[in-house]
Amino acid sequence: DADVTQTPRNRITKTGKRIMLECSQTKGHDRMYWYRQDPGLGLRLIYYSFDVKDINKGEISDGYSVSRQAQAKFSLSLESAIPNQTALYFCATSAGRGTGDEKLFFGSGTQLSVL
Amino acid sequence: SQQGEEDPQALSIQEGENATMNCSYKTSINNLQWYRQNSGRGLVHLILIRSNEREKHSGRLRVTLDTSKKSSSLLITASRAADTASYFCATGGGSNYKLTFGKGTLLTVNP
Numbered sequence: 429d430a431d432v433t434q435t436p437r438n439r440i441t442k443t444g445k446r447i448m449l450e451c452s453q454t455k456g457h458d459r460m461y462w463y464r465q466d467p468g469l470g471l472r473l474i475y476y477s478f479d480v481k482d483i484n485k486g487e488i489s490d491g492y493s494v495s496r497q498a499q500a501k502f503s504l505s506l507e508s509a510i511p512n513q514t515a516l517y518f519c520a521t522s523a524g525r526g527t528g529d530e531k532l533f534f535g536s537g538t539q540l541s542v543l
Numbered sequence: 544s545q546q547g548e549e550d551p552q553a554l555s556i557q558e559g560e561n562a563t564m565n566c567s568y569k570t571s572i573n574n575l576q577w578y579r580q581n582s583g584r585g586l587v588h589l590i591l592i593r594s595n596e597r598e599k600h601s602g603r604l605r606v607t608l609d610t611s612k613k614s615s616s617l618l619i620t621a622s623r624a625a626d627t628a629s630y631f632c633a634t635g636g637g638s639n640y641k642l643t644f645g646k647g648t649l650l651t652v653n654p
Binding site: 432461463468469470471472473476486516518520530531532533534535536537539 | 576578583584585586587588591631633635641642643644645646647
Protein backbone atom coordinates (compact mmCIF):
# COMPACT_ATOMS: atom_id res chain seq x y z
CA ASP A 429 0.00 0.00 0.00
CA ALA A 430 1.15 3.53 -0.78
CA ASP A 431 2.46 5.56 2.16
CA VAL A 432 0.79 8.75 0.86
CA THR A 433 -2.60 8.16 -0.71
CA GLN A 434 -4.55 10.71 -2.69
CA THR A 435 -8.17 10.39 -3.74
CA PRO A 436 -9.54 10.65 -6.30
CA ARG A 437 -6.86 9.97 -8.97
CA ASN A 438 -8.83 11.84 -11.60
CA ARG A 439 -11.74 14.26 -11.36
CA ILE A 440 -13.68 16.22 -13.91
CA THR A 441 -15.96 18.93 -12.59
CA LYS A 442 -17.80 22.00 -13.77
CA THR A 443 -17.14 25.65 -13.08
CA GLY A 444 -18.65 26.77 -9.80
CA LYS A 445 -18.76 23.35 -8.19
CA ARG A 446 -17.23 22.65 -4.79
CA ILE A 447 -14.68 19.90 -4.79
CA MET A 448 -12.51 18.24 -2.18
CA LEU A 449 -9.27 16.38 -2.72
CA GLU A 450 -8.19 14.08 0.05
CA CYS A 451 -4.82 12.92 1.28
CA SER A 452 -3.98 10.36 3.90
CA GLN A 453 -0.61 9.06 5.03
CA THR A 454 0.70 6.12 7.00
CA LYS A 455 4.23 7.46 7.45
CA GLY A 456 3.52 9.06 10.81
CA HIS A 457 4.79 12.41 9.56
CA ASP A 458 3.74 15.66 11.20
CA ARG A 459 4.11 17.86 8.14
CA MET A 460 1.84 17.78 5.13
CA TYR A 461 1.73 19.87 1.97
CA TRP A 462 -0.44 20.53 -1.06
CA TYR A 463 1.23 21.45 -4.36
CA ARG A 464 -0.16 22.00 -7.81
CA GLN A 465 1.73 21.30 -11.01
CA ASP A 466 1.06 23.04 -14.28
CA PRO A 467 2.94 22.28 -17.52
CA GLY A 468 6.01 24.49 -17.75
CA LEU A 469 5.51 25.98 -14.29
CA GLY A 470 6.81 23.25 -12.04
CA LEU A 471 5.32 22.73 -8.59
CA ARG A 472 3.83 25.55 -6.59
CA LEU A 473 2.93 25.34 -2.93
CA ILE A 474 -0.73 25.93 -2.07
CA TYR A 475 -0.93 25.22 1.67
CA TYR A 476 1.14 23.43 4.26
CA SER A 477 0.60 22.18 7.78
CA PHE A 478 3.34 21.50 10.31
CA ASP A 479 0.94 19.86 12.77
CA VAL A 480 -2.80 19.45 13.30
CA LYS A 481 -3.21 22.96 14.71
CA ASP A 482 -0.84 24.71 12.33
CA ILE A 483 -2.04 25.68 8.83
CA ASN A 484 -0.11 28.03 6.59
CA LYS A 485 -0.70 29.58 3.20
CA GLY A 486 1.71 28.88 0.39
CA GLU A 487 2.44 30.99 -2.64
CA ILE A 488 -0.89 30.38 -4.42
CA SER A 489 -3.57 29.86 -1.75
CA ASP A 490 -6.28 32.08 -3.25
CA GLY A 491 -9.34 30.04 -4.22
CA TYR A 492 -8.31 27.11 -2.02
CA SER A 493 -8.88 26.05 1.56
CA VAL A 494 -7.56 23.13 3.60
CA SER A 495 -8.48 21.07 6.60
CA ARG A 496 -6.13 19.00 8.76
CA GLN A 497 -8.55 16.53 10.27
CA ALA A 498 -5.88 14.43 11.97
CA GLN A 499 -2.15 13.92 11.82
CA ALA A 500 -2.69 11.50 8.95
CA LYS A 501 -5.28 13.45 6.93
CA PHE A 502 -5.03 16.70 5.02
CA SER A 503 -7.72 17.71 2.54
CA LEU A 504 -7.77 20.47 -0.05
CA SER A 505 -11.01 22.16 -1.09
CA LEU A 506 -11.92 24.32 -4.03
CA GLU A 507 -15.02 26.20 -2.90
CA SER A 508 -16.03 27.30 -6.39
CA ALA A 509 -13.90 25.69 -9.04
CA ILE A 510 -12.75 27.69 -12.06
CA PRO A 511 -11.06 26.47 -15.26
CA ASN A 512 -7.61 27.84 -14.39
CA GLN A 513 -7.57 25.49 -11.41
CA THR A 514 -7.21 22.64 -13.88
CA ALA A 515 -3.93 21.05 -12.85
CA LEU A 516 -2.21 18.04 -11.32
CA TYR A 517 -2.40 18.25 -7.54
CA PHE A 518 0.07 16.58 -5.21
CA CYS A 519 0.00 15.93 -1.51
CA ALA A 520 3.33 15.43 0.23
CA THR A 521 4.59 14.73 3.72
CA SER A 522 7.79 15.20 5.65
CA ALA A 523 9.01 14.07 9.03
CA GLY A 524 9.29 17.52 10.58
CA ARG A 525 12.23 16.83 12.88
CA GLY A 526 13.36 20.42 12.55
CA THR A 527 16.80 19.36 11.38
CA GLY A 528 16.56 21.41 8.20
CA ASP A 529 17.20 18.45 5.92
CA GLU A 530 13.77 17.06 5.40
CA LYS A 531 12.82 15.29 2.23
CA LEU A 532 9.30 15.10 0.91
CA PHE A 533 7.30 11.99 0.15
CA PHE A 534 4.68 12.48 -2.53
CA GLY A 535 1.37 10.89 -3.34
CA SER A 536 0.54 9.80 -6.87
CA GLY A 537 -1.40 12.96 -7.63
CA THR A 538 -4.95 13.98 -8.55
CA GLN A 539 -5.56 15.20 -12.07
CA LEU A 540 -8.33 17.79 -11.82
CA SER A 541 -10.11 19.21 -14.85
CA VAL A 542 -12.54 22.09 -14.44
CA LEU A 543 -14.79 22.59 -17.45
CA SER B 544 7.81 32.53 -7.42
CA GLN B 545 10.16 29.58 -7.92
CA GLN B 546 13.43 29.66 -6.03
CA GLY B 547 15.30 27.21 -8.24
CA GLU B 548 15.59 27.29 -11.98
CA GLU B 549 16.79 24.24 -13.89
CA ASP B 550 18.79 24.34 -17.07
CA PRO B 551 18.32 23.05 -19.71
CA GLN B 552 14.55 22.74 -19.89
CA ALA B 553 14.94 19.60 -21.99
CA LEU B 554 17.82 17.24 -22.68
CA SER B 555 17.98 14.30 -25.08
CA ILE B 556 20.88 11.84 -25.00
CA GLN B 557 21.77 8.31 -26.02
CA GLU B 558 21.84 5.42 -23.62
CA GLY B 559 25.25 5.12 -21.98
CA GLU B 560 26.01 8.84 -22.15
CA ASN B 561 26.19 11.10 -19.13
CA ALA B 562 23.47 13.66 -18.42
CA THR B 563 24.12 16.92 -16.62
CA MET B 564 21.41 19.22 -15.34
CA ASN B 565 21.93 22.53 -13.59
CA CYS B 566 19.97 24.45 -11.00
CA SER B 567 20.36 28.07 -9.99
CA TYR B 568 18.70 29.70 -7.00
CA LYS B 569 18.42 33.17 -5.54
CA THR B 570 18.51 33.22 -1.75
CA SER B 571 20.45 31.47 1.00
CA ILE B 572 19.51 27.86 1.60
CA ASN B 573 19.86 25.15 4.23
CA ASN B 574 19.97 22.41 1.63
CA LEU B 575 19.22 21.62 -1.97
CA GLN B 576 17.42 18.49 -3.09
CA TRP B 577 16.87 16.76 -6.40
CA TYR B 578 13.68 14.89 -7.25
CA ARG B 579 12.63 12.76 -10.16
CA GLN B 580 9.17 12.52 -11.73
CA ASN B 581 8.15 9.85 -14.16
CA SER B 582 5.45 11.04 -16.52
CA GLY B 583 2.44 12.29 -14.59
CA ARG B 584 3.37 10.53 -11.38
CA GLY B 585 4.46 11.70 -7.95
CA LEU B 586 7.95 13.03 -7.36
CA VAL B 587 10.57 10.79 -5.80
CA HIS B 588 13.44 12.11 -3.73
CA LEU B 589 16.88 11.36 -5.21
CA ILE B 590 19.51 13.12 -3.17
CA LEU B 591 20.01 15.97 -0.70
CA ILE B 592 23.08 18.14 -0.33
CA ARG B 593 23.53 20.45 2.62
CA SER B 594 24.75 24.02 2.31
CA ASN B 595 28.10 23.11 3.91
CA GLU B 596 28.72 20.27 1.45
CA ARG B 597 30.27 20.65 -1.98
CA GLU B 598 29.73 17.24 -3.56
CA LYS B 599 27.69 14.15 -2.89
CA HIS B 600 27.35 10.79 -4.60
CA SER B 601 24.60 8.19 -4.66
CA GLY B 602 25.01 5.31 -7.08
CA ARG B 603 25.15 6.80 -10.59
CA LEU B 604 24.20 10.24 -9.28
CA ARG B 605 26.65 12.99 -8.47
CA VAL B 606 25.49 16.33 -7.11
CA THR B 607 27.61 19.42 -6.65
CA LEU B 608 26.75 22.62 -4.84
CA ASP B 609 28.44 26.00 -5.20
CA THR B 610 26.88 28.36 -2.67
CA SER B 611 29.00 31.29 -3.87
CA LYS B 612 27.42 30.98 -7.31
CA LYS B 613 24.07 29.81 -5.92
CA SER B 614 24.07 26.85 -8.26
CA SER B 615 23.97 23.07 -8.24
CA SER B 616 24.42 20.37 -10.83
CA LEU B 617 23.11 16.82 -11.07
CA LEU B 618 25.14 14.35 -13.10
CA ILE B 619 23.70 10.98 -14.07
CA THR B 620 26.41 8.69 -15.37
CA ALA B 621 25.96 5.85 -17.84
CA SER B 622 22.35 6.77 -18.46
CA ARG B 623 19.68 4.20 -19.18
CA ALA B 624 16.35 4.44 -20.98
CA ALA B 625 14.69 4.02 -17.58
CA ASP B 626 16.26 7.33 -16.48
CA THR B 627 13.85 9.13 -18.82
CA ALA B 628 11.93 11.47 -16.53
CA SER B 629 11.67 15.06 -15.36
CA TYR B 630 14.19 16.17 -12.77
CA PHE B 631 13.51 18.96 -10.31
CA CYS B 632 15.71 20.81 -7.88
CA ALA B 633 14.17 22.07 -4.67
CA THR B 634 15.60 24.45 -2.15
CA GLY B 635 14.84 24.71 1.52
CA GLY B 636 15.80 27.23 4.11
CA GLY B 637 14.77 29.48 6.93
CA SER B 638 13.04 28.78 10.22
CA ASN B 639 9.69 28.28 8.54
CA TYR B 640 11.13 25.42 6.57
CA LYS B 641 9.46 24.40 3.34
CA LEU B 642 10.71 23.38 -0.09
CA THR B 643 10.43 25.47 -3.22
CA PHE B 644 10.70 23.66 -6.56
CA GLY B 645 12.07 24.71 -9.92
CA LYS B 646 10.36 24.09 -13.24
CA GLY B 647 12.30 20.96 -14.04
CA THR B 648 14.46 19.44 -16.76
CA LEU B 649 12.91 16.82 -19.02
CA LEU B 650 15.51 14.15 -19.71
CA THR B 651 14.99 11.72 -22.56
CA VAL B 652 17.39 8.80 -22.85
CA ASN B 653 17.14 7.10 -26.23
CA PRO B 654 17.86 3.36 -26.44
